[in-house]
Amino acid sequence: MMAGTRVAVLRTDSGNVIKDYRKLLELIDYRSHLNFDTETLIKLNLSWTKYFPACSSQPWQLEGVVRTLVEDGFPKKNLIPVENKTVVTNPIKGAKNNLWLPVLKKYGLDFTPLTDVEWGVYEFKAKLLRLNQIFPEGIEIPKLFVGRQIIHLPTVKTHGHSTTTGAVKNAFGGLLKEVRHYAHKHIHEVLVDLVMMQKELHPRQLAVMDGTVAGDGAGPRTMTPHSKNLILASSDPVAIDSVAAKLMGFDPMSIPYLKMCHELGLGCADLSEIEILGIDIVGINFGFKTKKSFVIWGDQLLRKGALRFLEKIALHSPLVLWAPLASNIYHDWLWYPTVGKSIIREFSKTEWGQLFEKYKTY
Numbered sequence: 525m526m527a528g529t530r531v532a533v534l535r536t537d538s539g540n541v542i543k544d545y546r547k548l549l550e551l552i553d554y555r556s557h558l559n560f561d562t563e564t565l566i567k568l569n570l571s572w573t574k575y576f577p578a579c580s581s582q583p584w585q586l587e588g589v590v591r592t593l594v595e596d597g598f599p600k601k602n603l604i605p606v607e608n609k610t611v612v613t614n615p616i617k618g619a620k621n622n623l624w625l626p627v628l629k630k631y632g633l634d635f636t637p638l639t640d641v642e643w644g645v646y647e648f649k650a651k652l653l654r655l656n657q658i659f660p661e662g663i664e665i666p667k668l669f670v671g672r673q674i675i676h677l678p679t680v681k682t683h684g685h686s687t688t689t690g691a692v693k694n695a696f697g698g699l700l701k702e703v704r705h706y707a708h709k710h711i712h713e714v715l716v717d718l719v720m721m722q723k724e725l726h727p728r729q730l731a732v733m734d735g736t737v738a739g740d741g742a743g744p745r746t747m748t749p750h751s752k753n754l755i756l757a758s759s760d761p762v763a764i765d766s767v768a769a770k771l772m773g774f775d776p777m778s779i780p781y782l783k784m785c786h787e788l789g790l791g792c793a794d795l796s797e798i799e800i801l802g803i804d805i806v807g808i809n810f811g812f813k814t815k816k817s818f819v820i821w822g823d824q825l826l827r828k829g830a831l832r833f834l835e836k837i838a839l840h841s842p843l844v845l846w847a848p849l850a851s852n853i854y855h856d857w858l859w860y861p862t863v864g865k866s867i868i869r870e871f872s873k874t875e876w877g878q879l880f881e882k883y884k885t886y
Contacts, residue, residue: 529792531758531767532801536736538584538875541755545588546595548757549732551801557730557759560598564673566590566605567698570618574860575880577749577871578739581677583623583883585734585755589675590631600632604668608638608697612851615639626886638698641668650720653713653784655700665699669725676731676761680754680768681739681747684816685711687779688769689744691731691761695722712780719762719790731764732757735771737876740812746859749867751874752810762791763798770795771805772812 532551536544558564566589568581586605594600605628607615615637619625628635645662655663676694683689685708695718700707707714722729735754739747754771758764762785766776776782776793786793871877 529760529763529797530799530801531756531760531763533754533756533767533771533805534802535753536755537753538736538879541584541736541879542588542591545585545732545755546592548755548802549589549592552730552757552759554592554730554757555596557728558598558673558675559728560602562673562727563602563604564598564675565669565698566603567674567676567694568605568607568619568624569676569678569694570607570613570615570622570697571744572855573613573618573621574856574864575621575623576745576747576860576864576868577876577880578679578681578737578747579743579745580618580622581624581679582734582736582876582880583627584736584879585677585679585732586624587627587630588755589677589732590627590633594631603633604636604672605633606636606638606641606666606668606698610697612855623880623883623886626883630886636668638666638668641666643667643701646670646725648721648724650717650724652717652720654710655707655714655717655721658707658710658714663699663721664701665721665725669699672726673728674722674726674730676729678731678733679737679739680733680735680752680756680772682741682743682772682812682814684742684744684814686715686781687814688765688772688774690733690765690768691758692719692765692781692785694731695719695761699725712784715781716784716788716790719785722761723790728759729761730757730759731761733764733768735768737871737874738772738810738812740772740810742815745855746863749871750810751876760791762786762793766793766795767798767800767805771808771810773809774812 571579643664676691678690678694733756738752741747769776782793785791
């Protein structure tokens with residue numbers, strides 16, 4: 525069993541989730557994976573500017589981690605919550621709508637949008653699989669990321685491009701600029717690149733994943749949320765994503781980015797080599813199925829499908845402005861006010877929906 529192949533999994537409920545995040549972090553012995561004297565990025569996960577269950581980091585997930593760190597004496601000045609912008613998300617509005625800001629204010633922390641920090645080309649020593657080809661003029665990253673520890677806060681959900689998404693793909697939204705959608709064509713190889721890049725950038729990593737509400741179907745946004753009352757943690761992003769994949773009903777070694785990472789020795793995706801701490805997950809299978817939203821279906825049609833002859837003019841020219849516009853029209857103006865609102869109304873009746881409402885009063 526390779527080092528770092530422990531994954532902690534616990535059951536929780538809305539009344540005990542903050543305390544259970546402490547138990548989770550203690551179970552994984554988080555102090556052995558983080559240096560309290562080192563500046564630490566808290567990389568949030570924003571898949572939608574709007575709030576939608578399971579889509580982005582939950583406020584109780586953020587509070588559970590931050591409260592544990594602060595109570596245990598982690599200097600607040602060393603905690604740096606961050607998130608980036610995409611062509612279809614706004615980090616400031618997203619932090620407000622997903623109720624991260626009241627949590628951070630409660631614990632005396634500031635939110636740092638990565639649009640506000642300096643970026644620069646970084647020469648990676650690793651032999652990357654794709655990103656050097658996608659960005660031949662150099663890979664720009666936030667200078668803030670160099671030499672700092674990182675804590676990833678993903679959620680358990682499916683993804684139309686990569687089958688599942690979690691700790692590994694959370695780096696996609698931190699280390700690449702807005703044009704990272706160019707990487708969708710070779711998403712699995714790019715995710716492997718991101719794991720290699722982080723091993724050079726961060727002296728230590730920790731991933732704390734929320735599965736209290738998990739997303740099934742056409743992720744990362746237009747999903748069906750299900751209350752699953754689980755939380756996970758690990759210092760190996762590949763291992764935690766593999767366990768999450770297993771919980772959702774997938775064979776992690778059948779997912780290309782996880783299999784490649786395992787074979788390259790970048791992390792562990794073989795469940796037989798991962799030590800599960802906490803509950804027994806053998807009989808758990810959510811039965812999730814990855815689907816493609818209308819937007820992801822169209823994107824793949826242009827990049828890899830029958831319309832790929834139009835890729836250059838449609839996605840790599842000034843005409844590319846149509847793509848984020850089409851995404852916003854579909855997601856924000858059509859799907860969210862109709863299907864999405866109906867799902868949220870049902871979600872609001874659950875224990876997690878009621879807990880989300882309580883965070884509005886912070």
